[in-house]
Amino acid sequence: MQRKEVADELKRARRALDGGIKEVKILEDWQWNQRLEKWFIKINITIDTQGKIPANSIWYVVVDDIYPKGIVKIYPDINGCYLTFEHQSNNGDIEKNGLWRKGSPCLDSPLKCLAKYDYDPEPINSDERLFWNVKRLIKWIRAANNNKLINNGDPFELPEFKIDSTKFCVFSENELSFMRWESVNNKFGIVKLALATYNSNPSIYFIKKFTTCNGEIIPVNWGKYLSQNFKSPITAIWIILNEIPVVNERQAPNTLGELFKACKKQGIDLLNIIEKIVENIRKEKEHILLLGFPIPKTVGDKNSVIYWQAIKLPTLSQRKHTARGYRHGKDGRWRRDVNEILLPKKKCHWFKSQNWNMDEINNRGQLIMDITTKKVLIIGSGTLGASVAELLVRSGVTNISIMDNDEIEIGNLSRHPLGLMQIGKSKSEEMSFFLNQINPHADVKHIKDEFKLSDKITEQLENFDLIIDCTSEDIVLDDLEQINFSKEKIFVSISIGYKGEKLFLFLQKGKKFKKDNFMAKIFPWLEKEKDKFSNEVLPRDGTGCWSSVFPARYDDILIASSTSIKVIENFIENNNKELISIYEQYSSEGIFVGYKKIE
Template identity: 30%
Template sequence: MLQLESILTEIKMPETIRVGAHNAQAIPGVEFFDEPFLKQFKGASFWGFALRLQIGASSDIVPQTTEWFALIEDSYPFGDIWVYPSKANGIDVTFPHQDLNSFGNEKQPWRDGKLCLVSPVQGLGRIAGGKDPIGNYEERFRWHLSRAITWLGCAATNSLMQDGDPFETPYYACSSRRHIVHNESSATFHLWAPYNDGSLGIVVFHEVFKNDNRDLAVSFETMDGIPIRRTRPYSEENHGINSRHRRTGFWWLWKAPIVLPPWQAPTNWGELREIGDQQDIDVDQALRSIASLVRGEAATVLLIGYPMPLICGEGACEIYWQAIRLPRLESTKQAPKGGYLPTEKNFWGRDRRQAFMDQHKFAYLKTENWHPDRMQARGRFGSTMCKAKVALIGCGALGSIIAELLVREGVEDIMLIDGKHLSAHNLVRHTLYGDVIGKNKADALAECLSLSYPFTKIVSINNYLSSSSDQVESLLMDRKIVLDCTGCDEIIQILENVWWEMPKLFISSSVGYKAQRTFIFKAIRHQFPSEEFRRILEPILNEERNNWAENGETLEGPGCWSPLFPARLDDLLLSATSCIKVIEECLLQFRPDAKVVVFEQSFSNDMFTGLTRKECSLLSSMEGE
């Protein structure tokens, strides 16, 4: 047995790593069997330790004793700790919660199959639970090796993915810069029911960002061009079958996860054929159908997918797609070599021998699901707010911030209305940038938000709200929320003159001097209640005029639309956030009473202490809540 203590004393290594290794050797089943070494790896310095890990259980592919390498970044107890199987006496297959376990670099004694030890896996958490103790040099190395022992035990008993765990797709090694984006969800799952038997079809792509190598799948069609599902920003002009801008690839839907046991994604066409045999899918027949359409064309993309659950043990509820860049096939203008006749059969024979031979490796492309359920999983409105259609009038400083918050947090359909253009002096507190100076604010804001959220419906009206009641009625007919951020009396008068059959949530938001106070009028009515608005707001504006007079300014009306209006961006962010909170509570409560909510910044000894909230209505005086 290696005398680790004496070696650790002799080798010049950081004291934190020495102590960590000393503590880790006490774990039952862990044996250090070679001298530690220092190596540059993936752009950093790592200390490597050769290990034997022993478990009680075993299987045909996981022996009781296996060999491993643990790599500890020299910034320990910070930085990375990675555990890899050894090329000698290590495991050589890929499991869940593991990178693709390929042979790896010829010069390295370990394979590529790094273990995922920090994910919240139930089987690991019950035995070696808790979070990675980053910063604790006495415990962190021991924690990782304890997790590795537990991981091995779960691998041997086929329990790395248990019922109740989040479903994990296999690891895909993606080397290309090109990204493919889609938006599958449980809401689209039923559309695929007729096709999850190995069916092929056409996928139409849209360039998300110019020159950014990201393509958005906006239409899935049968091979005959019949649409299965389409998504924004699909249009017949840019993506229809007769469009000269149309860019296509293929989709291929399988019956079940496409893996080699225990959990390896195929790396070449031979492995895919092996999995196809297991699922009764004729891989060559599908590839031949694709090849007949793309010979001589530029390399195209194949989205290969399968139904998956979100939680292990539950039923499938979403389609998972993974993109592959198909190899470029020789043109039919070039006859197959060897004296073969230029027939479809012989062309396919050439394709099969050259491009689709068993050993030919895949070129996986990074594939991302941008559905709001995924994109906004870290923070999103409830479904009532997300589904509410919004009209936002006034895309200035306050309006642009509110619009961005609404879109980022999940509103699916928003209309932006503004007739003004962005000026250089707007930039001090506007969400837009200098590259759109001179453009209409509504158009520029819609374009900017659409780049980040291409699946959100964002419509811009690059004109002032019409004074025609009929036009306004039609324009805002389907809007559940009408949000005025102009601070302009004319907008109030226009909205007052229209009556809608379905009541709307009217919000008029503006700010006071230096945005120290935020005024939010709220009412649920068939038309905007301008009389109540003016009567409730007038006493508040009188107070505000006094504030302005004390500071040598003249208040002409509420709002931050004037380029000289004194208000900082950080204060407007507070105002916009307050407005969002009021809108959300109004939708949840849906009370028709008209009120003005006032948020005022509070200070103590020149220190900001928060916001105070007060409400005012015709039936009550100003009162705190």
């Protein structure tokens, strides 16, 4: 233990704690751990509730050298409570100094994500921060002993699986697929994993399909990008358990022995199941096991989704490797696996696993289902069409087609999501590729055609529910008006004025598009726009033959496209028939405020 001067901030924190909380007694003053580069202080906590945590328990408070900044964590003494509870990290591991276990309770307020709106935010000054954390620990201990760490209706949380791999494993499960799994009689088999070919660190495996031991195939539905055939898919083993595998109350297994024990508690002989299908994975470079188990969305609810937790097994016996005294063959290989490889003391190498189902990845915010389930056509993938398409895909719309026959030019890039690598390539094709990589469930197609009235175009348009014109070309609206559709559509026209200062929106629902009302409303404003054009020098598109371009910055485009998405959502949600809206940017006392509706 290297000597280090105790900072004044730590001394003040200790004085605030000493005698400030009746349940707390300081056993050892601040000490510096050079290896961890942390300060720690040893305390005893005495509470009036007896339970799984003793009435007298010893804890270590660990802080960074920059206290009151940095981390503040509290860990149980190595000889104290070895159990893991809700809102606690995995308590099965011991710190290298041999003093405490690594199961730090979660003392953050449940509203910490709301920052300053938290009803009891963690203080950041020297005198209060340590005091606050120890007070929270006492509350946590009492709640643990009274079985009140979680309540019905709380969001469900998984125990901490100690991640020991640089790889991800992703899956797609929801309530619908949960019902499908309930009807599957065979609860184990092989699974195909694909390694995504895009450059990513860590690498990402995603589940392509499951096959049961009797040959039943259970596909996994992904969008266009992840549905392609990736090279060299990996075969792994899958097993569905009855519940989350845990030991010591709520600790995820840290060793294979703990994993076998956790499965045995559920009446599942994990080694016996692996033996039945292990020959399917021996040739793989990595031997991976996927453990599925049912979980609810909230505490107290019924189970409603299968969660897949991946683990990398030790490298199993290859073709000629057999246990001593056994002939070459599967029995000899398996006996070697059991005796020499799958040993109880071996560490669990868990992958980070994530559910990439649409319900999960869009839970931060998505459009209403009446939009996300529609087939959408966007005519024009210029700056406005591209930004509208991107906002739709990021908000949960997955079935989109983009129609445009132009190519990307360098001048487009100042206000377009595509980049230098796409110059000279098709706008619609490159945008569809870009959008399919944004959302793993996106199925964005490109139509490399100019919108012109024809039987082919009419037939194509019949397949869509929502048609959005972003070309700002009158001829497109003229041609749309000529088509009699067999079923009702929602038509949207989006265009912007000079420098993006105005936004013109026209939305209509019906079997036939009619533009007369819109043109009558918009005409006076367009005349005013022409006056502005005539008095301004427009920017040029390169040298040589003079060619003007429409002036508007990308931030103006994003404001216009964002507003358009909100208006479209309101229109569909309210089941409107027709809407004409004109917006204008405005400022107050020289400060930009936003759009205001002027018509």
